[in-house]
Amino acid sequence: MGTSTVSLKEAIDRGGFYPTLVHHTVTEALDGRPPEQQIVHVDTHFDFEEVHRHITVLVLAEDVMVVAHLDDHDAEEDRPFQHEDSGPSGPSEVVARISTEVVPVVRLRSLILSEVHRRPDEFRPDRGLAEVSLNINWTGSARFDAMPADCGNPECVADHGETGTVVPEDVSLRIAATAEGDTAVDEARSFVRALRRATVKYSR
Secondary structure (H helix, E strand, O other), rough: OOOOOOOOOHHHHHHHOOOHHHHHHHHHHHHHOOOOOOEEEEEEEEOOOOEEEEEEEEEEEEEEEEEEEEEEHHHHHHOOOHHHHHOOOOOEEEEEEEEEEEEEEHHEEEEEOOOOOOOOOOOOOOOOOOOEEEEEEOOOOOOEEEEEOOOOOOOOOOOOEEEEEEEOOOOEEEEEHHHOOHHHHHHHHHHHHHHHHHHHHHHO
């Protein structure tokens, strides 16, 4: 089974989001297993005047997949019952919460890779993708993507309720070349190929 040309530490360092903490925690979860392929995905979103970032790391190591997720926030958010008369507070302290799960590959129930191709009429196998989306499921949880239903008549204005698609997922990632570069998209595809091979190998 092929090994990534980029080391786990290099990939986490490139993400730039508490790399020392993330690498230490993921290494502990690996418990001595050598990492073979990984995805390191940093997501940023805006909430009013605040910027929120979090990082998700997926690592394939022999017969397991390690999943790690870290986000940070003000320490005050962990003290909802603090009294208002507790005195003046100093500068806001930031805390990071990181969770890990070690999933045997034989437990994986669904692995969905969606690819977005630029100019599909000019497709070439050596041309990079615009983006990939990855959904991995092992517990049976799912997401329902809802949308307005219609009857097929473009002139109909009646309310037909909603329809949608059930998408199985425990992990859902979207990696776009415009935001994260062609290398990140290629690494995600390599991870999926290696994970698919591992599920076949260890399910025998």
